[in-house]
Amino acid sequence: MTDPEITVYRLQACPYCERVIRVLNDLELSYRSRFVEPRHSRRDAVKRLTGSRTVPAIVDERTGVTMSESANIVEYLETTYGSTNSDPAVASATAGGESE
Amino acid sequence: MSFAFDVVELGSVDHPEIGEQAPDFTRPLVNEEYWEDTALSELTDEGPVVLVFHTMDGDFPATYIWQEIRNRGWNEYDAEIVGLSISSPYEHSRFLEEWGMEAFRLFSDPQNRVAERYGISHELDGMAGLEEPRPAVFVIDKDRTIQNGWVATEWPEFPPYDDIEAAIEEL
Numbered sequence: 001m002t003d004p005e006i007t008v009y010r011l012q013a014c015p016y017c018e019r020v021i022r023v024l025n026d027l028e029l030s031y032r033s034r035f036v037e038p039r040h041s042r043r044d045a046v047k048r049l050t051g052s053r054t055v056p057a058i059v060d061e062r063t064g065v066t067m068s069e070s071a072n073i074v075e076y077l078e079t080t081y082g083s084t085n086s087d088p089a090v091a092s093a094t095a096g097g098e099s100e
Numbered sequence: 101m102s103f104a105f106d107v108v109e110l111g112s113v114d115h116p117e118i119g120e121q122a123p124d125f126t127r128p129l130v131n132e133e134y135w136e137d138t139a140l141s142e143l144t145d146e147g148p149v150v151l152v153f154h155t156m157d158g159d160f161p162a163t164y165i166w167q168e169i170r171n172r173g174w175n176e177y178d179a180e181i182v183g184l185s186i187s188s189p190y191e192h193s194r195f196l197e198e199w200g201m202e203a204f205r206l207f208s209d210p211q212n213r214v215a216e217r218y219g220i221s222h223e224l225d226g227m228a229g230l231e232e233p234r235p236a237v238f239v240i241d242k243d244r245t246i247q248n249g250w251v252a253t254e255w256p257e258f259p260p261y262d263d264i265e266a267a268i269e270e271l
Contacts, residue, residue: 033136034134036134037193
């Protein structure tokens with residue numbers, strides 16, 4: 001089994017998370033899901049990654065990008081992997097910069 | 101173990117034997133922070149695994165078995181100790197927290213299919229429609245071969261911890 005390069009931290013039935021999943025599926029990107037719990041106090045794994053306990057959050061090992069906020073993530077995914085851009089390295093540099 | 105009353109004898113089962121390959125499966129594996137679909141073979145690729153089938157997280161055999169494993173410090177072995185029960189990931193998360201079991205991870209299999217594949221399913225009397233694994237421990241090497249194991253034949257019955265420790269040390 002090849003490990004997917006994108007990891008999504010998500011909460012069951014969270015609409016913002018589902019939005020990100022929909023985009024990942026539309027772009028035919030493989031990903032692994034890590035489910036966290038509703039209580040913010042139990043989301044230290046996410047906080048260590050992004051500095052915030054909000055989900056969704058993604059880690060993209062291919063580009064080294066870590067990001068939260070669904071709107072940012074969707075924009076990043078579409079810019080990086082959308083059909084209009086065939087060079088992920090160039091696009092990710094831009095998207096990564098915007099997220100900081 | 102002896103009781104001052106008759107324990108229930110469990111029927112015979114057809115489980116994988118020592119020397120056979122442990123059936124692979126993928127289920128959510130719960131740690132203290134999140135859960136993620138994980139295959140048994142992914143764990144064995146990293147090293148030996150001790151797979152502990154246990155009863156529902158809230159009952160006394162589950163708490164006895166895991167306190168004993170925790171107190172014996174099995175997490176110090178060069179083998180990954182993982183549990184599996186029909187409890188949901190949310191229940192596993194509570195269980196790990198409540199019993200100070202952060203060093204361990206638990207598979208969640210509410211439909212009990214893994215226990216069925218291992219031939220150790222136990223139909224629960226008085227709880228219509230519920231089946232769970234009977235308590236069992238499989239010591240599995242990095243080639244996914246079963247090196248040692250124990251399956252309960254009475255209800256309740258607890259693992260022969262010393263024998264299992266000896267088997268882990270021989271890996």
